[in-house]
Amino acid sequence: MKxxxxxxxxxxxxxxxxxxxxxxxxxxxxxxxxxLIPESEWPGITHLxxxxx
Numbered sequence: 001m002k003x004x005x006x007x008x009x010x011x012x013x014x015x016x017x018x019x020x021x022x023x024x025x026x027x028x029x030x031x032x033x034x035x036l037i038p039e040s041e042w043p044g045i046t047h048l049x050x051x052x053x
Contacts, residue, residue, distance in 0.1 A: 010036035012045075020047040 002014040011022040021042075025035040035042075 006036040006038075008036055009051075012037055012041060018046050019044045020049060021045050022049045023051055024048065 004012040004014075006012065008025070009023045010025055013020045013022065019041075021035075021037055024037045
């Protein structure tokens with residue numbers, strides 16, 4: 001299992017074929033979609049978890 005922390009509270013967890021983004025960013029609003037997880041990581045993400053909002 002590989003766990004990567006991206007500032008604030010964003011994590012990327014990789015295990016086998018699963019790639020899970022957890023709380024991808026503090027700037028995910030309706031009109032401002034900015035993630036703390038780099039754009040290059042998004043194509044392979046299989047799941048997205050939001051723990052609060």
